[in-house]
Amino acid sequence: MTDIFGEDVGPPLGGVFTATQGLKTAWNSPLDERGIVGAAMGIAYAGGRPVCEIQFCDYGFNTIDLLKVAGNQRWAGAGHYSMPIVLMTPSGSGIRGSLYHSHSFESIASRLAGWKIVMPSNPLDAYGLMLSAIADPNPVMVLLPKALLRVRGDKLIPGEPEEEGKLKELIDAPVGDRSRWRPRWPDVQEHFVPLGVGTLVREGSHATVVSYGRTLPLCVQAADQLEKENGWSFDVIDLRSIFPYDWKMISASLMKTGRILIVNEDTEVTNFGEHLLRRVIDEHFYDLLVRPRALMGKHVPGIGLNQVYEKNTVPQLPDIKQAMHELAEEEA
């Protein structure tokens, strides 16, 4: 079963971000999120492997009861069922969407035991994590950072044309009549990013920064700037999977640096990053040179429209750089 369904994921646009444009198996569902998640579960019971979409994670809050059941079902049914569903949904801020197009979801998702949760920070990982999510026999939530849904990555998908704009020409529907348009898919190869495995995006010795999604490229930029300006070098870990997460990678880096900062934009009360901090303290208290830190979104009900609200609510490049500066600078 390769069905991809959700609100407007089929023609004409292939979703709000055109992420499923031109895919033959993408079809438009009724406007009903609980119906979407519940139907995906039913398809899975019948042996299918559906991919469903919640148009923005902000509209996933009313599906929590079903998400809960999806995570429970195999365990509670003593393994009689498997639940190979993929739920993809755009998450986080950065599109000036105001209150209900800017929420994050990963902390709430991380409380749904039985789910695997991933969040890529670039197109190649998005592709690789999506393939792994589809292949996985369990419920996997793919959180796509809204702010990055239209960026071109530094690393190409194997088989993706190198020339900028070429891919667009092949797979983006033209403006105007599209009734006869068909995408010309490049001959891309499979590429799997294993679930639960992070990646070290920058290697350094002074301190460790753990992030994912929208804030990850900002951490990388900050690391590059601080290396130039202050000579500090950072391990920047792109966690990629929120559950299961790559504790081995975090732990090994921390043993090397003794300094750690966790960065994400979900609200800070309570945040998945706080779980990581707790584990850092439990297992690495005596390895720490300075207090461990987390930089997260403010605990406010939403992100306001005006950019003053957004900038003050979720970490921006200067906030991240300052936090990394303080982490590296503090006397041990």
Place this chain on the structure above:
Amino acid sequence: MARAYPSDKIKSPVHLSIGQEAASVGVCAALEPEDVVFGTYRCHALYLAKGGDLKAMIAELYGKVTGCARGKGGSMHLIGTEVGMHGASAVVGTTIANAIGHAYALKYQKKNALVVSFFGDGATEEGVFGESLNFAVLKQLPIIFVCENNQYAIHTHQSRRQGKPNVCARAEAYGIPAERIEHGDVLYLYERIKALAPKVRGGGPHFLEVMTYRWQEHVGPNRDFQLGYRTEDEMHPWVENDQVDRLKHMVDGPRRAKLEEEVEEEIAAAFAFAESSPVPPAEELYADIFKESHS
């Protein structure tokens, strides 16, 4: 607004009401000030028709602190409780249930007011729609449901989302008298609300499906016929039947010219107000989360 949008001073995504004004105007003109409305993110017409402040609306779209939601909500979250506009929501369907609760409170406070709940054809697919209808019938609440049926939810036609694309039949199945108003006839709608309101105030829901058409794209200032999910031919009769134009021609020439001039001035003043208003200061971030309690 569609004209001002390219300047990028409007910071909010906008779901324009152009073409759908009749539903808001026809209903609200027949309401009393103490009656209450709940709407959707496509709420500009509703907010204004219920008497919302144009200046506060444009400032809200600019994200300014003088906006009706202090620049937090933008276009999708207009609110004016002082005129009975009890808010709009970006989350499809949510305000239907809120409207029910409000109607329940009015009934048990023995107020003589009613509630009107506005929503789109798409919203009727959310579970909360059926849940709310059931509650309204069970408690015989003073509420009028107004489904603004523009036949589309974003780009998907009603017939491709609903097995039985007959919204009134579904309302009737719950036990609510329902009627469909073809062509979005604003004067007929006004008359119907005038006639229905006394009965509804006494308790007992009513359902109206107002046929209408969205002229612009789902979100944004432009037309979107190039996408191919609908045709200009389909829109044509609605433009011919434009209710704004219809009302305009019922006013004689000199008076119309004067009215138009006044409206243009009001609009210009609202935009000037929005432009010159300050952005929210940083401290606003934590304002209004909790109400201070005084014991």
